Amino acid sequence: MKNCDMHVHTIYSDGTLRPSEIIDIAISNKIYAIAITDHDTTEGVINALNLIPDKKLNIIPGIELSAILEGFDIHILGYWIDYKNVDLIKKLNDIKAVRIERIEKMVKNLYDIASIKIDIEEVMKEGNYYTLGRPHIARVLIRHGYANDISDAFDKYLNKDSPIYVEKYRLSPEEAVKMIVDAGGAPVLAHPGLIDNKSLIPEIIKAGIYGIEVYHPKHKTDDIYLAHVFAEKYNLIETGGSDFHSPEDDTIGKCTIPYYNMIKLKERIKHRGFTSSIL
Numbered sequence: 001m002k003n004c005d006m007h008v009h010t011i012y013s014d015g016t017l018r019p020s021e022i023i024d025i026a027i028s029n030k031i032y033a034i035a036i037t038d039h040d041t042t043e044g045v046i047n048a049l050n051l052i053p054d055k056k057l058n059i060i061p062g063i064e065l066s067a068i069l070e071g072f073d074i075h076i077l078g079y080w081i082d083y084k085n086v087d088l089i090k091k092l093n094d095i096k097a098v099r100i101e102r103i104e105k106m107v108k109n110l111y112d113i114a115s116i117k118i119d120i121e122e123v124m125k126e127g128n129y130y131t132l133g134r135p136h137i138a139r140v141l142i143r144h145g146y147a148n149d150i151s152d153a154f155d156k157y158l159n160k161d162s163p164i165y166v167e168k169y170r171l172s173p174e175e176a177v178k179m180i181v182d183a184g185g186a187p188v189l190a191h192p193g194l195i196d197n198k199s200l201i202p203e204i205i206k207a208g209i210y211g212i213e214v215y216h217p218k219h220k221t222d223d224i225y226l227a228h229v230f231a232e233k234y235n236l237i238e239t240g241g242s243d244f245h246s247p248e249d250d251t252i253g254k255c256t257i258p259y260y261n262m263i264k265l266k267e268r269i270k271h272r273g274f275t276s277s278i279l
Contacts, residue, residue: 007241215240
């Protein structure tokens with residue numbers, strides 16, 4: 001069976017592996033296709049597409065955008081985006097600049113509030129100078145003995161209730177969907193089971209979602225059932241993926257969808273008049 005893992009992160013956002021390493025694992029795990037869906041950047045996509053060997057693995061160019069609705073975190077996945085789209089690149093560069101500013105503020109807060117001094121350059125290097133987030137601060141804190149692991153670092157210093165925390169810039173669901181659609185892609189609601197206020201899901205779908213991530217490692221049975229219900233009610237394509245970040249925590253191919261589901265999602269783009277030569 002041609003299985004597709006539609007949710008994979010690389011070192012270009014908050015993952016720990018390079019695209020080359022991810023490709024090797026996916027091929028070893030006999031995955032037909034993976035979507036590179038780094039947070040707010042397409043650098044991992046570009047790198048992966050330059051590496052792909054002899055069609056042993058298909059790469060779907062993707063992205064994961066952070067959004068907010070009524071104070072709740074929402075993530076929107078985009079598939080088959082034109083990663084060379086000028087407007088998309090400009091908006092992603094703007095988001096990157098805001099992310100760097102946020103990380104700088106949190107590093108300063110660590111010193112001002114907790115008397116913990118870490119080097120912003122070390123945090124930047126941890127994030128490979130691309131999409132920076134709290135996990136990169138956490139890894140530096142662990143390295144210097146201020147935390148035992150990522151969870152410990154978040155619990156002690158980086159959780160949303162901490163005075164060290166700085167709110168990040170997030171799009172509205174409509175803005176995230178528009179960015180993806182304008183770049184020729186298919187927008188999909190990521191891990192709906194992890195949304196704290198599930199009554200918001202219909203409103204998010206009405207922003208222009210094409211699909212819904214039914215299969216996710218953190219989805220419980222009730223979450224899968226609820227996602228099925230929304231897919232049927234709103235005529236959404238059911239997707240799924242491992243949300244891979246590191247081999248210590250995740251497995252590429254742990255959650256997949258069959259090839260025909262992926263094709264059905266791509267058909268939604270073709271109906272808009274967009275085409276992609278990639279898978």
